[in-house]
Amino acid sequence: MTKAKTMTDSELDGAYTDLCKTMTRLGEAQSALFLARFALLSMVRIDDAKEIQSLIAEAAAIFEKTDA
Template sequence: MTDSDLDQSYSAVCEALTRVGEAGTPMFLSMLCLSLMSRFERADQVLPLIQNALAQSDGAGR
């Protein structure tokens, strides 16, 4: 994915989050994550991504 593709995708997610609002954000993100995870063949391809996101978030110390 090019930088332009990443920017376009990130912008689309931001716009979608604005449309669903704060109340709809958890459901939207859950559905998006499940959809993206389903594109991988094995859990060992997804689990490191989850750990990386957790390490970069506030949830790392909880």
């Protein structure tokens, strides 16, 4: 994304903790669906197919590297 970064480190930290706590509350069994929903909502908010494709590849890279 070309958009300048506006979120501060502290805001990122807060968002991260919020996500962790929400997922903890929902429980491990629901976490995959929760993250899937979060990913979908992020996709429509990102609103850029190429960008989404690149993020998918990047998120998957670690598994492909490990499997290799």
